[in-house]
Amino acid sequence: xxxxxxxxxxxxxxxxxxxxxxxxxxxxxxxxxxxxxxxxxxxxxxxxxxxxxxxxxxxxxxxxxxxxxxxxxxxxxxxxxxxxxxxxxxxxxxxxxxxxxxxxxxxxxxxxxxxxxxxxxxxxxxxxxxxxxxxxxxxxxxxxxxxxxxxxxxxxxxxxxxxxxxxxxxxxxxxxxxxxxxxxxxxxxxxxxxxxxxxxxxxxxxxxxxxxxxxxxxxxxxxxxxxxxxxxxxxxxxxxxxxxxxxxxxxxxxxxxxxxxxxxxxxxxxxxxxxxxxxxxxxxxxxxxxxxxxxxxxxxxxxxxxxxxxxxxxxxxxxxxxx
Numbered sequence: 001x002x003x004x005x006x007x008x009x010x011x012x013x014x015x016x017x018x019x020x021x022x023x024x025x026x027x028x029x030x031x032x033x034x035x036x037x038x039x040x041x042x043x044x045x046x047x048x049x050x051x052x053x054x055x056x057x058x059x060x061x062x063x064x065x066x067x068x069x070x071x072x073x074x075x076x077x078x079x080x081x082x083x084x085x086x087x088x089x090x091x092x093x094x095x096x097x098x099x100x101x102x103x104x105x106x107x108x109x110x111x112x113x114x115x116x117x118x119x120x121x122x123x124x125x126x127x128x129x130x131x132x133x134x135x136x137x138x139x140x141x142x143x144x145x146x147x148x149x150x151x152x153x154x155x156x157x158x159x160x161x162x163x164x165x166x167x168x169x170x171x172x173x174x175x176x177x178x179x180x181x182x183x184x185x186x187x188x189x190x191x192x193x194x195x196x197x198x199x200x201x202x203x204x205x206x207x208x209x210x211x212x213x214x215x216x217x218x219x220x221x222x223x224x225x226x227x228x229x230x231x232x233x234x235x236x237x238x239x240x241x242x243x244x245x246x247x248x249x250x251x252x253x254x255x256x257x258x259x260x261x262x263x264x265x266x267x268x269x270x271x272x273x274x275x276x277x278x279x280x281x282x283x284x285x286x287x288x289x290x291x292x293x294x295x296x297x298x299x300x301x302x303x304x305x306x307x308x309x310x311x312x313x314x315x316x317x318x319x320x321x322x323x
Contacts, residue, residue, distance in 0.1 A: 001055055001235065001236055002123070002124055002238060003055055003056070003057060003119065003120075003124060004055060004056050004057070004124050004125070004126065004231075004234060004235070004240065005056075005057045005058075005059070005085070005113070005117065005120040005124055005125045005126070006047065006056055006057070006058045006059075006126050006128065006231065007058075007059055007060075007061050007108075007110075007113060007125065007126070007127045007128065007129075008058065008059070008060050008061070008128050009060075009061065009062060009127075009128060009129035009130060009131070009134075010060060010062040010064065010069065010072045010073070010076070011062065011064060011072065012130040012131070012147045012148055012149070013037075013128055013129055013130045013145055013148065014036070014037050014040060014043075014072075014076055014148075014224075015034050015035060015036050015037055015040070015072060015075070015076060015148065016034075016035040016037070016148050016149065016150065016152075016153050017032045017033070017034055017035075017068075017072070018032050018033040018034075018035070019032070032068070032071075034071065034072055034075040034076070035153050036075070036076060036317055036318075037148045037221060037223065037224055038156050038220035038221045038222070038223075038224065038316045038317065038318050039220070039222065039223075039224040039225050039314070039315065039316055039317065040076060040224060040317055041315040041316075041317040042224070042225070042228070042307055042312055042313065042314055042315050042317075043224040043225075043227065043228060044076070044077060044080060045310075045312045045313075046228050046231075046306065046307060046310065046312055047231075048080055048083050049310050049312065051310060052231075052310070053083070055235055056231070056235075057085045057117070057120070058083070058084055058085060059084050059085040059086040059087065059088065059113065060073060060084055060086070060087045060088065061088040061092070061108060061113070061127075062088070062089055062090070063089075063090055063093065063106040063108075063134070064089060064090060065089060065090045065091075065100075066089040066090065066091060068089075069087065069088075069089040069090075073087055085117065086113075086116070086117075088113075090106075092112065093106050093107075105133060105134075106134060107133075107134055107136065107137060108127060108129065108134045108135055108137075108138075109137050109138075110122070110125055110127065110137070110138045110141060113125070122138065122140075122141055122240070122241040123238070123239045123240060123241060123242075124240060125138075125141050125240060125241075126141060126142075126143060126231075126234060126240050127141055127142045127143070128143055128145060128227060129142060129144065129145070130144065130145050130146065130147040130148070131144075131147075132144050138241075140240075140241045140242075140244045140245045141240060141241055141244070142244075143227070143230060143244070143249065144288060144289075144290075145223050145227065145290060146210060146214075146221075146223060146288075146290045146291075148221070148223075151209070151210070151215070152210060152214075152221050155214075155215050155221070156220045156221055156316075156318050157318065157319075159217075159218060159219065159220050159318070160220075160316075160318045160319065162218060211291055211293075213293050220316045220318055222296065222300045223290065224303075225299075225300045225303040225304060225307075225314075226290070226296055226299035226300045226303055227299075227303070228302075228303035228306050228307065229298070229299035229300060229301070229302030229303035229304075229305075229306060230249065230299055230302075230303075231306075232302055232303065232305075232306040233248065233302065234248075249289045249295070250289060250295060251295065251298050251299075
């Protein structure tokens with residue numbers, strides 16, 4: 001069994017950062033609160049478990065600036081960050097001074113980590129990132145995940161509120177005496193207002209909204225549990241690139257509502273949507289593996305079995321507070 005390399009993105013993949021806030025931090029200082037994606041505690045214990053580290057190297061590669069990467073890694077991994085093979089930030093992308101301080105589209109060319117760590121290659125590497133555009137040079141070494149945005153965080157926070165209310169009611173013996181707490185139905189989209197060109201571009205670049213089954217679920221976002229399941233499946237595979245290319249992310253045929261052409265499916269399984277012109281388009285309204293409730297459920301179940309085998313507690317790690 002060959003060693004594998006897991007390359008982790010941060011913002012949008014493992015966590016959500018709040019919007020910029022200059023107040024209270026002195027001139028020019030930007031304070032951004034970090035909200036961890038659900039089940040990050042279990043995911044962290046899984047990748048750093050001795051039996052996992054026996055076959056898996058893990059590193060961080062983020063396009064954020066070094067001080068921001070440090071804040072995010074400190075929040076998510078604390079002292080365990082020393083177990084990473086490397087922690088790379090924006091200063092590793094080879095950007096010019098002008099590009100470095102400007103919000104531009106960056107590309108994660110896996111040739112760079114392969115040069116730094118010659119034991120790894122396309123056969124052993126998995127990039128976990130919410131952006132297909134950043135991974136477009138190596139689509140079959142990429143597992144795309146749903147961008148963890150504020151809408152999902154609000155949902156996870158409300159799930160925790162509901163769970164806490166149900167637990168309290170159970171302890172008080174009020175299950176039947178009081179109306180059970182439930183999640184509100186997803187809000188219907190309001191009639192669109194006229195938009196400026198800037199607003200239209202921003203909307204076009206925004207990720208598609210989660211499917212209804214995600215926001216109506218009374219469970220937390222289970223993406224990281226599913227990723228554990230995918231890693232467990234990849235462990236014995238001799239070639240990561242080939243496994244993804246052959247559709248390894250889709251363990252069963254899609255339903256009629258999820259069916260696509262063979263070429264579209266191949267791109268989806270690589271986490272990469274392709275436009276009619278053949279150029280990468282990560283925001284095209286196509287069904288990716290995480291949009292299928294059946295496929296997501298398969299990988300979550302496998303992830304739970306992998307955690308159980310290592311005697312790791314399933315811990316969502318979600319707080320109902322925004323602080």
